[in-house]
Amino acid sequence: MWLFALPALLINICIILVPAVLTFTAAFFIWDGVGTPMWAGLANFQNMVADPVFWSALTNNFIWTAIFLTVPVCLALVMAAALLMAPKARIVVQSIIFLPRIIAVAVTGRIFQGMIFSPATGIVAWLNEHGFSISDPLADPDRSLYAVAAVDIWHWWGFLAVVFLSAMRQISVDQIEAARLDGAGFFALFRHVLIPGIRPTLTLMLILTVIWSFQVFEFIFIVTRGGPAYGSEVLATFAYRHAFFEGDVGQAAAAACVMSLFGLCATAVYLWLQITDDAQST
Amino acid sequence: MTMTRRQLVASIPAAALAAGLPRGATAQDGRKVVTFWFGQANSDGQAALRNDLVEAFNASQDKYLLQLEVKGAAVNNLLKVALVAGNGPDIVQTAGPAYLTAIANAGQVLPLDDFAEKYKWKDRFLAPLLNTSVYGGKLYALPRDYESMHLFYNKELFKQNGWKLPTNRKEMEEVADAALAKGIIPFGAGNADWKGVNEWLMTVFFNNVAGPDNVRKALAGELPWTAPPFVEAVELSKAWYNKGYFGKNYFSLTIEQSFLQVVNSKAAMAFSGTWSFGTKSYGMSKPDTVMDVMPTPTLGSAFSGSLVHLACGATLSIAKTSQNAEGAAAVFEFMLTRKFYETMNRDWPGKWALPVKDLPPDMLQGIGYPLFEKTIANLHEAFSKGQYGFTTWTFWPGATNSYLIEGIEQVWLNKITPDAYLTRMQTLFSQEAKEGKVPPLPPRTA
Numbered sequence: 001m002w003l004f005a006l007p008a009l010l011i012n013i014c015i016i017l018v019p020a021v022l023t024f025t026a027a028f029f030i031w032d033g034v035g036t037p038m039w040a041g042l043a044n045f046q047n048m049v050a051d052p053v054f055w056s057a058l059t060n061n062f063i064w065t066a067i068f069l070t071v072p073v074c075l076a077l078v079m080a081a082a083l084l085m086a087p088k089a090r091i092v093v094q095s096i097i098f099l100p101r102i103i104a105v106a107v108t109g110r111i112f113q114g115m116i117f118s119p120a121t122g123i124v125a126w127l128n129e130h131g132f133s134i135s136d137p138l139a140d141p142d143r144s145l146y147a148v149a150a151v152d153i154w155h156w157w158g159f160l161a162v163v164f165l166s167a168m169r170q171i172s173v174d175q176i177e178a179a180r181l182d183g184a185g186f187f188a189l190f191r192h193v194l195i196p197g198i199r200p201t202l203t204l205m206l207i208l209t210v211i212w213s214f215q216v217f218e219f220i221f222i223v224t225r226g227g228p229a230y231g232s233e234v235l236a237t238f239a240y241r242h243a244f245f246e247g248d249v250g251q252a253a254a255a256a257c258v259m260s261l262f263g264l265c266a267t268a269v270y271l272w273l274q275i276t277d278d279a280q281s282t
Numbered sequence: 283m284t285m286t287r288r289q290l291v292a293s294i295p296a297a298a299l300a301a302g303l304p305r306g307a308t309a310q311d312g313r314k315v316v317t318f319w320f321g322q323a324n325s326d327g328q329a330a331l332r333n334d335l336v337e338a339f340n341a342s343q344d345k346y347l348l349q350l351e352v353k354g355a356a357v358n359n360l361l362k363v364a365l366v367a368g369n370g371p372d373i374v375q376t377a378g379p380a381y382l383t384a385i386a387n388a389g390q391v392l393p394l395d396d397f398a399e400k401y402k403w404k405d406r407f408l409a410p411l412l413n414t415s416v417y418g419g420k421l422y423a424l425p426r427d428y429e430s431m432h433l434f435y436n437k438e439l440f441k442q443n444g445w446k447l448p449t450n451r452k453e454m455e456e457v458a459d460a461a462l463a464k465g466i467i468p469f470g471a472g473n474a475d476w477k478g479v480n481e482w483l484m485t486v487f488f489n490n491v492a493g494p495d496n497v498r499k500a501l502a503g504e505l506p507w508t509a510p511p512f513v514e515a516v517e518l519s520k521a522w523y524n525k526g527y528f529g530k531n532y533f534s535l536t537i538e539q540s541f542l543q544v545v546n547s548k549a550a551m552a553f554s555g556t557w558s559f560g561t562k563s564y565g566m567s568k569p570d571t572v573m574d575v576m577p578t579p580t581l582g583s584a585f586s587g588s589l590v591h592l593a594c595g596a597t598l599s600i601a602k603t604s605q606n607a608e609g610a611a612a613v614f615e616f617m618l619t620r621k622f623y624e625t626m627n628r629d630w631p632g633k634w635a636l637p638v639k640d641l642p643p644d645m646l647q648g649i650g651y652p653l654f655e656k657t658i659a660n661l662h663e664a665f666s667k668g669q670y671g672f673t674t675w676t677f678w679p680g681a682t683n684s685y686l687i688e689g690i691e692q693v694w695l696n697k698i699t700p701d702a703y704l705t706r707m708q709t710l711f712s713q714e715a716k717e718g719k720v721p722p723l724p725p726r727t728a
Contacts, residue, residue, distance in 0.1 A: 032680075032719075033362045035388035113474070119531045120539050138474075139533035141695050225477055228533045229691040241688070244359045246681035247384050247719075 020260070026253035033249045044254040053230050054255070057238040060145050061262075064234065065213035067146075069206060072153045076160035077202075081190050083161070084168045094165070097158030105155070109222035112151045113138065141231025144224050148232055152219045160205060164198060171197035203273055210266040214259050235259045313347040316609040317371035320350060321357035326562060328352060330629035338625070339616045346609035365390040365601060372604040373613060375426070375596055378676050379414040379721040380683060382597045386415075386422040387718060391599035393420040397611040406618065408637040408665050410724035411594050414676065417722065423597035424614055428637045428661050430577075430590040431486050431673070434558065435551040436544050437574040439466070445550075449588075451491075451518075451581040458527050461550045470542075470549030471528040472535025479537060480687045481674040483519065483528075485591055486553050486578055489671030491515035493584025494726060497672050501723055503715050507708040508701065511584060516693060516700035518581065523694040533691075538563060545572060553578065556661070557595065559632035559654045568651040575653055577660065590664045592724065593673035594637075620645065627654075637665065668727040677721055679714035682707060 027044055031037035048054045079097065083090050100108065116122045119136045127134050137147035171194065179193050195202070217236035220226060226237035235255050243252035307315045323331060331350060339348045351371070353360055358377055364370035365385065374391050376382045385391055398404050398421050404412065407425065415423035440447070440457075443464070448454035458468035473479035488497055492511035499505035500512070522528065529535070529549065541558065543549035545565040558564055566573045577588035598617075600610045616622060617634070623641045626634040628649040635658055642662065646655045664670055674683055685707055692698045714720060 032384045032388070034366055034384050034390055117534070118474075119534050136531065136534040139531065141691075141697065227477065227688070227691055229695045229697050230688065241684060245684040248681060 023253050023256050026250055027257050029250045031249040032247040033243065037250075040250055044250045048251060048254050048258075053233060054235075054238060056230055057226075057233040057235050057255075058258070060232065060234050061214050061216070061259075063145060064149060064216055065210055067149050068153070068156070068209050068213050071149075072157035072160055073202075073206070073209070075153075075157045076164050077190075077195070079157075079161040080164035080168055081186070081194050083165050084194070085186070090165075094162055098162055099158070100155045101159040103155070105218045106222055108151065108155050109219055112154075113223050117147065138224055139228060141227070141229040144228060144232040148220050148223050151223060152216070155219070163201065163205060167198035167201035168194055200277070204270070207266050207270040211263045214262040214266075309347045311344075311347075313345060314606045314609050316346050316348050316373065316606050316613055318348060318350050318373040318375070318613070319353045319357055319361065319371045320375065321353060321377070322355050323352055324561065327560065327630050327633060330626060330633075334622060334625040334629055335617070338622065339613055342616060343612070346606070346612055348609075348613055361385075365603075368603045370601045370603070372601055372606050372610045374599040374601050376423070376599070377596060378594050379423075379597060380676060380678060380680060382415060382423050382599065383417070383679065383719055383721050385599070386417050390602050391422050392602055392604065392607060393422060394424070394600065394611075395421050397600075397607075397614070401611070401615050401618075403614075406638050406640055408639060408662075410592060410665055410668060410670070410726075411637045413724045414594055414722055415597055415599075423599040425594040425637055426596040426598050426617075427594065427633060427635045428658075428665060429556045429593040429595045429632075429635075429673070430661055430670075431482055431553055431555055431593075432575050432590070432657060433551055433578045434541075434544060434554050434573060434575050436547055436549070436572060438572050439547050439550055447576065449579050450586070454579065454581065457550065458522075458525075462526060466547070467529040467543060467549035468527040468551060469522075469529075470540040470544040470552040471532055472537060472540035473532060474534050474539075475536040477687050478675070480690050481683065482555060483553055484515075484686055484690055485671070485673045485675075487515040487519040487581070488512065488674070489591055490578050490580055490589055491518050491582035491584070493582065494589060494671035495728075496584060498723060498726060500711075501672060501677050501720060503712075503720075507711060508704045511582070512704055513700055514582060516690070516703060519690065520693050520700060555593070556635070556654075556657055557632045559651070559657070560630050566653060568653075570653055573653065575657055577664075589671050590661055590669075591673045592665060592670040592726075593676045595633075595675075624649065635661075637662075639666075668725060670726060672723075677723065679711070679719040679721070681719075682711045682714055685710050 026037070028040060028042070029037035030040045030043070079093075083093060114121055117124055117136050117138050119125050119128060119139075122136075124134050124136055137143040140147075175197070176189065176193060179189050184192065215236060216234055217240070220232050220234055220237055221240065224232045226233035226241065235258060239252040239255035239259070242248040242255065309315055320331060331352070336348050336350045339346075357375075358381060361370055361374065361376070362385070365374070370390075374385065376385060382391075394403070403424060404421070408428070411425040411428060412421070415421060415425065435447070439445075443460065445457045445460060446453065448457050461468045471479060471483065492515045496505060496509070496511045500507055500509070523532070529540070529543075532540075535543075538561070540549070541552055541554060541561075541564050544552045559566065577590050579588045580586055598614060600607045604610060618636060618638055618641065620641065623634075623636060623638075624645060627646055631649070631651055631654045644659065646658060649655070674686055678686060689698070689703050689706060693700055693703045711720075
């Protein structure tokens, strides 16, 4: 039996486990990326904890996680349920809401930066010219994280909706019809039939959202590079800056370890839920 | 020599093969390949690189074949990884001495002293720039250009409003306030696409407020960054930002958008670098009726007059693992020819202004770009005499410079005080100085 898993296991060891172990090891060294690494013990972790930017980045990761566990998930659930009830509109609407997902992240980022938020060339500029005093949210350290999150939500929620719709379509039609005959309205159906019916998919997407939220990088790097004034800094941009601008690979590796720690916690929760489900079903 | 269509078609596979050849390889015609990675280049720049460097070099001799790859903005990161893995290009171009330091300290590039003796490079290059690449008595790179921050201004706007060119802080603020009163942005500036704009401005504030001698002392470890002249410099930058001198949209405008504000009379002035001459879309024509440029005046009491800032935007080295070091050196020597200097500066002004004594700026008089000619001539003279300030991207070590760029936003947006900013900078600088990461400092004269 184990022989069947061997090829996949070997590939994973080579391209996942070895780099992961090397990254973990690098966190205990001072290394500029080209010279000879020097043992540092826990110094990289101590420096990281003493750096206020690290705490600000970590806080931003938690805020990001909270946003993505709620806003796109709620939007996607409601849209999926609506599409389930309206099969004729399904193909057209699915195509439209899925579209942002297939546009390259860099393109989406630039569109929002230059054509929507920009006070020179964007919708914000047009609104200002027509009497609405609106400033670019990307230029405000207190709003930039939320502005980038809005871009990512636009890119993400349609995909989630399609996934939830696929899961909802697996629910027995008889069960939905029975609920309707019992007088259940849209929200009662949603709460008592659809949500419980897609619980495994919902749980998986929520867990993955936590993992992805602690790895978020592309949109923030493209749109704000973590600024202004570290306003949208997250652990990944913190690590990138240390590795590639400051020549401090050890510090970057320490930040990467923290990112992985949250991913591991989320994975552990998922495995525990799976085991609990298996135990209940047997 | 003209080629027939058949010869041209037949040469395409050979050219494609040569373009994909690994380092140390030999091309089909027996020439040894020299590989060179370049970072960002606009379309004009890429055409200039192909025509004036690659094709001209390859046509100049029959021993070596130069192969160029434009790698984009991530070239510095790619280069480090490739060098550690032993797969980098033969010619190692970095973004300046501050980037070279780590690579040279790690022994990833060859000392060039033998080639320097053979080609008399030490006699030919301007000493202040060449010395920024000397570590432990050995030369590890050649400077590719000289740069400086300058004050670009809309001379039409100045004329229309009767503004005089400022010679000190008071006069500068008078012009800025007059511009603000008329709804004109005093300084066109924006960092939406490149946070390094922050350090362009801070180079001006540190040098032109605190004075170049104090900056040199701080870089030499003889004066802390928390000293009063630097506090004054940071406080002035904050005061100007908060007064709106850099406009309301500093964090939202790209470099190009902000510079065009000056060209289009929406802004009066801009602190920008000599590289600006190479961007045609900035609208500076040859010769120019709208724009003009001058060295940045003093903004403090540390000195009077104006100041240029010593910068090297790129260094050229040879990889330790290069199997064709002679070929790479031959490319360098080709770059020092008069023909290359003239064609490259004509086609891509500001990018390849080699700081070489026997390539004086008056050679550029024929290219028909008076603003560029006068600026380079001024730089050549000031650098030759040792009269300059110090740019952050050339002399500040990596982590300190990164914090200089990121942290100043916290000061301008009232998240931290100037004292807290400078204290953190001093902590990082002390650590990097202890680790030998501060690039070599050239002497300067008053």
